[in-house]
Amino acid sequence: MSSNIPYKTYLSEGEVPCEWYNVRADMKKKPAPLLVPSTLKPCTPKDLAPVFCDDLVRQELDDETAFFPIPAEICDFYRMFRPSPLIRAYFLEKALGTPAKIYYKFEGNNTSGSHKLNSAVAQAYYAKAQGLKGVTTETGAGQWGTALSMACAFFGLDCRVFMVKCSYEQKPFRREVMRTYGASVTPSPSMTTQIGEKINREHPGTTGSLGCAISEAVEAAVSNPGYRYVLGSVLNQVLLHQSIIGLEAQAAFRKLGEKPDVIIGCAGGGSNLGGLIAPFMGEKLRGESDYRFIAVEPASCPSLTRGRYAYDYCDTGRICPLAKMYTLGADFIPSASHAGGLRYHGMSPVLSELYDQGLMEARSVRQTDVFAAAQYFARTEGILPAPESSHAIRAAIDEAIKCRENGEAKTILFGLTGTGYFDMTAYQAFNDHVMGDYVPADEELEASFAKLPEVPAT
Ligand SMILES: *Cc1c(COP(=O)(O)O)cnc(C)c1O
DSSP states (O other), X not given: OOTTSOSEEOOOGXXXXXXXXXXXXXXXXXXXXXXXXXXXXXXXXXXXXXXSOHHHHHXXXXXXXXXXXXXXHHHHHHXXXXXXXXXXXXXXXXXXXXXXXXXXXXXXXXXXXXXXXXXXXXXHHHHHHTTOSEEEEEESSSHHHHHHHHHHHHHTOEEEEEEEHHXXXXXXXXXXXXXXXXXXXXXXXXXXXXXXXXXXXXXXXXXXXHHHHHHHHHHHHHTSTTEEEOOSSSSHHHHHHHHHHHHHHHHHHHHHTOOOSEEEEXXXXXXXXXXXXXXXXXXXHTTXXXXXXXXXXXXXXXXXXXXXXXXXXSSTTOOSOEEEEEESOTTOOOOOOSOGGGOOSBOOHHHHHXXXXXXXXXXXXXXXXXXXXXXXXXXXXXXXXXXXXXXXXXHHHHHXXXXXXXXXXXXXXXXXXBBOGGXXXXXXXXXXXXXXXXXXXXXXXXHHHTTSOOOOOO
């Protein structure tokens, strides 16, 4: 290792991207449209206006515009924690004895601790610009709620978070971070919405799920004047905002005079992976360069690797539009794994379509293998990774080991989406050797697929 090689690559002023990139513009076959559940017709701006802010509806439905300028107020906010560093993992390479070069784009360098702030600030900005009073949302593990509460505090917006009840009880510190930024946090299912009351009545004592909290947050938005709903992943608009990760990575690689061969990210709803790969996928779609892309998901919630590509509900209450995506079924409740951010039943329609076209690979990994990688990474590179991010670390290490076995000096890039300080009970379970590896049986998935909605092919 030579000391004149930059360990961290930051961009200088003129190299920082000032536009988001919309990969849909370069896709010949576009992702399938969202459908109105009652009519099964494609959603129009009018259908989505009661739920989302107007500018975000435009971004959601726009499959043609390649670049969206980032408003100055959002750029100013980004400057507080961006550009995020692209880091060469020299110590990990050395420990593995691999000829591969390993880079990671680190998004954990802000108080919310993850990439979710990139989209939270954009969504809060557009809500404010429209003159709204506030936004509602759901949060599972708490990263999204934390990011959104920071963004809302910055723009002076009210923030109402429905937090999955088991997380609300198990992660009191996340809750207090949100309240410190001024958000109100309600355990879901609550008695403050009709859908929450119904779920509580039908399933007494339930500890909630993400799909159920989404239904509550949407209901709270459409029934309170001056409020809209915001979502931290899955949607096209969120992938658009997260493209800042990939654009910075692309600029940093250009600066280094290098190119990644393999790009890896963990996939829950698909926003960090979709954002990281977007500009590189654009090059691939336009035939300019070739890359391998790998989505890594938990074996406990394997939507890409074992799901169906079909129209499905996005929420348990079935009030949101239908999306065509790789899904395990809206009623599928994944086991209580420690990667809360990867427990959504479906996958971004953009990534689903790219995967279906064979432009991206996917693999699933088991929880204990993920934590072994997390621990190895913490000990070699120093950063204590989030359990979600550690799925990408697992795959990056496995690829680097393959390079060692084959004597190939590939360049690997992975997304390190966040830090794991709020996940120490998970690390404790791993350290105490009591962590399990739940993998759903085929019958369990089949039972869930049987409940997928019937949508005639268009
Ligand atoms: C939410 C979250 C994820 C997964 O969400 P995606 O939308 O799939 O990116 C990954 N890592 C961290 C740290 C998260 O908070």
